[in-house]
Every structure is written in structure tokens, then in C-alpha cells.
Amino acid sequence: MNKEELIAASEKNIVGTYRRQPVVFVRGEGAHLWDIDGKEYVDFVAGIAVCSLGHSHPKVVEAICRQAGTLMHVSNLYYTEPQVRLASMLTANSFADRVFFCNSGAEANEAAIKLARKYGHDNLGGKYEILTMKGSFHGRTLAAITATGQEKFHAGFAPLPEGFRYVPFDDVQALEKAVSEKTCAVLLEPIQGEGGVRVPDEGYLKAVREICDRRGILMILDEVQTGMGRTGKLFGYEHYGVAPDIMTLAKALGNGVPAGALAATERVAAAFSPGTHASTFGGNPLAMAAAVATLETILADGFLENCAKMGAYLQERLWSLRKNHPVIQEVRGKGLLVGLDLSVEGNSVVKACLERGVLVNCTFDHILRMVPPLVVTRPDVDKLVQVLDEVLER
Numbered sequence: 001m002n003k004e005e006l007i008a009a010s011e012k013n014i015v016g017t018y019r020r021q022p023v024v025f026v027r028g029e030g031a032h033l034w035d036i037d038g039k040e041y042v043d044f045v046a047g048i049a050v051c052s053l054g055h056s057h058p059k060v061v062e063a064i065c066r067q068a069g070t071l072m073h074v075s076n077l078y079y080t081e082p083q084v085r086l087a088s089m090l091t092a093n094s095f096a097d098r099v100f101f102c103n104s105g106a107e108a109n110e111a112a113i114k115l116a117r118k119y120g121h122d123n124l125g126g127k128y129e130i131l132t133m134k135g136s137f138h139g140r141t142l143a144a145i146t147a148t149g150q151e152k153f154h155a156g157f158a159p160l161p162e163g164f165r166y167v168p169f170d171d172v173q174a175l176e177k178a179v180s181e182k183t184c185a186v187l188l189e190p191i192q193g194e195g196g197v198r199v200p201d202e203g204y205l206k207a208v209r210e211i212c213d214r215r216g217i218l219m220i221l222d223e224v225q226t227g228m229g230r231t232g233k234l235f236g237y238e239h240y241g242v243a244p245d246i247m248t249l250a251k252a253l254g255n256g257v258p259a260g261a262l263a264a265t266e267r268v269a270a271a272f273s274p275g276t277h278a279s280t281f282g283g284n285p286l287a288m289a290a291a292v293a294t295l296e297t298i299l300a301d302g303f304l305e306n307c308a309k310m311g312a313y314l315q316e317r318l319w320s321l322r323k324n325h326p327v328i329q330e331v332r333g334k335g336l337l338v339g340l341d342l343s344v345e346g347n348s349v350v351k352a353c354l355e356r357g358v359l360v361n362c363t364f365d366h367i368l369r370m371v372p373p374l375v376v377t378r379p380d381v382d383k384l385v386q387v388l389d390e391v392l393e394r
């Protein structure tokens with residue numbers, strides 16, 4: 001099939017949940033992609049913060065091929081080595097004592113919501129309410145959209161599960177006031193990703209931790225987007241001198257192979273016992289082998305330093321565009337999670353960049369989000385900046 005035939009067949013056969021750009025990709029390497037007509041692109045989307053080592057990273061490819069030829073799946077009725085290796089690496093490199101594996105961000109948050117409720121049931125006299133943030137994003141299952149503090153994701157899906165309330169992000173007093181007799185947990189992203197790359201005040205997460213401790217409730221961090229090195233540290237919480245009770249991971253965990261995880265302290269994880277939660281595919285050897293190779297690469301010397309350095313370079317170059325382009329309101333982010341806030345609608349900018357061989361994505365109608373592979377280079381950033389300079393001129 002050529003490009004036109006493929007797009008027509010897609011529009012005919014696939015449920016219309018996505019508004020796609022008119023491009024068919026066939027190959028990727030590092031921070032670069034090629035479409036079906038052989039045109040090359042610099043990728044500042046990375047499958048939405050998924051392919052953090054870049055496309056087809058040789059270590060991940062090798063691990064997948066080796067594992068696929070050895071053992072792909074046996075179920076959690078049994079022990080398998082790749083799952084144990086990844087769990088041990090995650091607990092050794094985070095606050096967590098135990099890990100539960102699933103396949104996506106929504107599933108990881110679903111598990112976190114269930115664990116918080118079970119913990120409330122077992123230890124907090126039946127408290128069940130979870131406070132989440134306005135402008136947040138936690139995924140697309142019924143509980144995850146309900147946790148998501150944006151009405152547009154709720155419309156048409158009533159009745160939603162009970163037990164969620166929303167407070168403004170980055171507002172300590174509002175959170176303090178909202179904690180009720182029924183509250184068992186607070187769920188939030190360290191930096192709101194889909195919500196437009198919102199970086200909270202320096203002391204915010206510490207204040208949230210303090211409230212949770214004082215009220216005896218759980219702090220759950222959704223690190224699905226911020227985790228696995230995206231912000232220049234392995235996990236977003238490390239920037240803020242706090243640790244949560246539960247953290248969720250997915251997106252970059254398997255560098256493109258679907259994998260999700262919940263990580264928790266011993267005390268909290270103990271609320272899950274055999275039969276209380278499960279996943280058929282979760283922790284399967286293929287996904288775990290990909291994730292082990294991914295995490296080993298992220299933890300190797302210099303990798304996270306490069307991410308922090310390229311993130312600073314990207315932000316500095318984007319700020320420098322502002323003097324010629326007053327439509328740029330602000331550049332914000334941490335590491336290689338960067339948002340460019342525009343005073344104009346962003347979709348036409350995304351399209352114009354695509355035509356010029358640069359992939360960026362737009363959230364909240366007017367915020368360009370840049371989440372490139374963490375192996376992005378200066379010439380890649382320079383190309384993005386040159387194309388944005390040209391596109392914003394119009």
C-alpha cells in the first residue's frame with residue numbers, strides 16, 4: 001500500500017479515537033524517523049515521552065530479540081528472571097521496597113487507586129477518597145479519567161466512580177483545606193505533562209508530603225511521564241527532596257515495549273495480598289527484558305547528565321527565540337520535558353513543523369510540548385529552533 005491507500009484504509013477500519021497527522025512512519029533510529037516516502041524527521045515527540053533511548057536502540061533491540069527467542073510469556077503463576085531483575089533495579093534505585101507490574105500508565109494508576117483504597121480499608125478505618133489535581137492527566141480507564149482533573153475527559157461517560165475530588169495544582173492551602181475525614185490519599189504528577197508542562201513551586205511537593213504525613217494519608221506520584229530520566233534525574237521527585245508512598249511508571253519504562261509499574265513502600269504494598277490485584281501480561285519476560293536494558297542504559301555514566309545538559313540547552317535556545325517572536329509567552333520544564341507556551345493556537349505550528357521535518361506535539365491548544373529522546377543532540381535542537389524560527393515568522 002502507498003501512503004494514500006494506507007491512510008484511507010486506516011480511516012475506514014480503525015475506530016476514530018485519534019486525530020492523526022497525515023504521515024506514515026516506517027523506520028526510526030536515535031532521535032530521527034523516516035516516513036514511507038523516505039523523508040527524514042527530527043523527533044521531539046518520541047512516541048509521547050516513550051522512546052527515551054531513541055528509536056531502535058541497539059541494546060534494547062538485542063535484549064528483545066534474545067528474550068523473544070528464549071521465553072516471552074508464562075504468566076505470574078510462576079517466577080521469571082527478567083521480572084525479578086527489573087524489580088530489584090527499581091527498588092535499588094528508588095524510595096520503593098516493592099513493585100507491581102502492568103502494561104500501561106492508566107493501569108499503573110488504576111493499581112495505585114486500588115492500593116490506596118485497600119490501604120484505607122485496612123489501616124485508616126475505611127477512608128477511600130482520593131484528592132487529585134485540576135489540569136492533571138492519569139489515563140483513560142474509568143477510574144483514571146475520573147482521577148484526571150479535566151472535565152473534557154469525563155464528558156459522556158457518566159456515571160463515574162465515586163470517591164475523587166479535585167484541588168488546584170501548586171496550591172498548598174487549597175489542598176490543606178480539601179483533606180477530609182474520608183481522604184486516604186493525594187494523587188499528583190510532580191510536573192503536569194498533558195496539562196501543559198506545569199512545573200510547581202520549588203517547595204510544593206515538600207508541602208504536600210508534610211500534609212500527607214500530618215494527616216496520616218498517602219502521597220501518590222504519577223511519574224508515568226516524568227519518570228525514567230525524562231527530567232534529568234531518574235525520577236521527578238528527586239528534584240524536590242521528597243519521596244512518595246506510591247509511584248506509578250509506564251511510558252519510557254520499556255522504551256516502546258508496553259510496560260507499566262507501581263512502586264511502593266513495604267508498609268503500603270502490604271495492603272495487596274494474593275488475589276487482590278493481578279495482570280495477565282504484567283511483568284512478562286519480553287517487556288521486562290526491554291525494560292532492564294532501558295534502565296541499565298539510563299543508569300550508565302553520563303546518560304542523565306546529558307539529558308539535563310541538553311534540556312538546559314533546549315530551554316535556552318527556545319527562550320532566545322522570544323525576542324523575535326513575541327507570541328512566545330513562556331518556556332518551562334525540567335530536563336527534556338519542555339513546554340513552549342504560545343499566545344496563538346498551536347496546531348498549525350505543529351503542522352508547519354511537520355512539513356519542515358520536525359515533530360512536535362501540542363497540548364492544551366496552545367502549548368507546544370517537546371519530549372525528545374534523551375539522546376537528542378545539539379544539531380537536533382538547532383534544527384528544531386531554526387524551523388520554529390521560520391514557522392513562527394508567519
Ligand SMILES: *Cc1c(COP(=O)(O)O)cnc(C)c1O
Pocket residue numbers: 103104105106107109137138139140189193194222223224225226250251
Ligand atoms: C500518558 C500518561 C498516562 C497514561 O498512560 P497510558 O499508558 O496511555 O495509559 C498517565 N499519567 C500520565 C502523567 C501520563 O503522562
